[in-house]
Amino acid sequence: MKLKKNIALSDTGFVFDPSTGNSFTVNPIGLEIIGYLKEGRNAEEIKREITARYETDGPGFEKDLADFVNMLQKLKLTDGNGKATD
Amino acid sequence: MKKQAYERPIIQKLNTGLMNKYGTKTEYEPVTHIDGHAVHDLLQAHGSPLFVLSEKTMRQAFRDANRAFKTRYPKVQFAWSYKTNYLSAVCNVYHQEGSWAEVVSGFEYRKALDNKVPGTKIIFNGPAKTGEELELAIRHDSLIHIDHFDELYSLTQLAENMNRRPRVAIRVNMDTGVYPMWDRFGFNYEDGQARDAIHMIVQGDKLELVGLHCHIGTFMLSPSAYGVAAAKLSQLVMEVKKTYGKTLQYIDLGGGFASKNTLKGSYLQGVDACPTIDQYAEPICTAILNAGFTEDELPLLILETGRALIDEAGYLLGTVVSNKRLADGRRATILDFGVNILFTSFWYDHRISPAQPFGQYTEDAVLYGPLCMNIDVVREHITLPPLKKDDRVVVHTVGAYNMTQWMQFITLRPAVVMVGKDQTVSVVRKRETMASIQQEEQVPEHLKHPDL
């Protein structure tokens, strides 16, 4: 798990990165995923959590998760160069 | 346990204190129906993409415009600008409402005849009428608007040969305070060309000068420019009366009123920037009424309004093909329609609504069409709820210029349907087929076999 440690999350979908001063909004699923990443869960676990409770299938969600994690990297919310869900 | 609705995860950076260059959220509700018909059903029945026209909206726009002018001025005549949308069903809606036809080519002229518009109610504009087309228009006693001196000479010659006296007007271009000034069409007002042309027509005595025409530009956001144009043409009508004792019958102010689209680069949204039809009517009617005509000399006011009467009646329905992420992190969504059929996306930032329910979260995206061409961009920046493959979208305000300027390029053109005033859906242009394109081609004998 390579999400930056000091990222602050609010229940309403507000994300704050104190190291850059940048803030972001995420939708509820995005918020849930960031929460799991903070807890150190891997992609497989996250997929199980989400597909159990939402109307989406495994392959469809994997694609969206990869894209979302890619965005977190682009927005510099991850530590180092590793993949956030390694 | 029932599962919850899924929306793909999105994250969006907030730019505090700065104008968001992508603009703000504009879509709050999905647009699921057009005139009572489900977007989904329309696409199911007629294929995607699909143009949909609302007859009700067309007639309403016409009646609003007609009322705005007729309550301010006693003699008003609209002439439907064919190039704006010349699908016959569309033209006939406006003809049924009382519009004459305004055409700018032999092709459009013949379309008007096919639509059974009497020749005397066809206005023939344009810089490139052929001799044959002019002859046709003379035989039908149409109103021919002369664009340049060469045309004036040819027309005079034709009149003599045919032993007819064609009814003509000249197109006048002028400074109305709006830049760039359109001076490529017609005869200039300020430099005296227009007066020279009038002199030649009246002195030549082969053509019957019946009116004056101008079209000061298109998508004109300044109603006062029309006041200037109306005043200048009125002035010229008075001069003709004074100099030659000749009373002209009409002033034709052309088209050009804006629609509720947002021009690219404009800070204001189209709905906020677009003057109402009453705001255009006011300076025009006031200028003519104050020009000094006696009551029975008041000229007929002709208007060739195009886009303002139809843009809002047109929708383009389409489908999401795919989503991707660009190297710079932007979301890109590929749609099944592009600049090939939505030509106006070169000029406007079209409003685009999802056709299915969505949450409150949005993301910034670029919308691409399906063409394998870099120019195929429908919106460079747009803020939309996350769309997924096979979602439906509705593009608004596309009734003007798309169904005439679209290109058969890379793919075939879609069907156009009209939702009638009684709510029935009619196909007014069939979806193109391979055969409809191929039938125009001919292959020389020695090229019939690829020999691969």
Ligand SMILES: Cc1ncc(COP(=O)(O)O)c(C=O)c1O
């Ligand atoms: C001579 C003439 N009349 C009318 C129109 C219709 O203009 P609009 O659709 O802007 O009202 C045009 C379009 O450019 C035109 O050239």
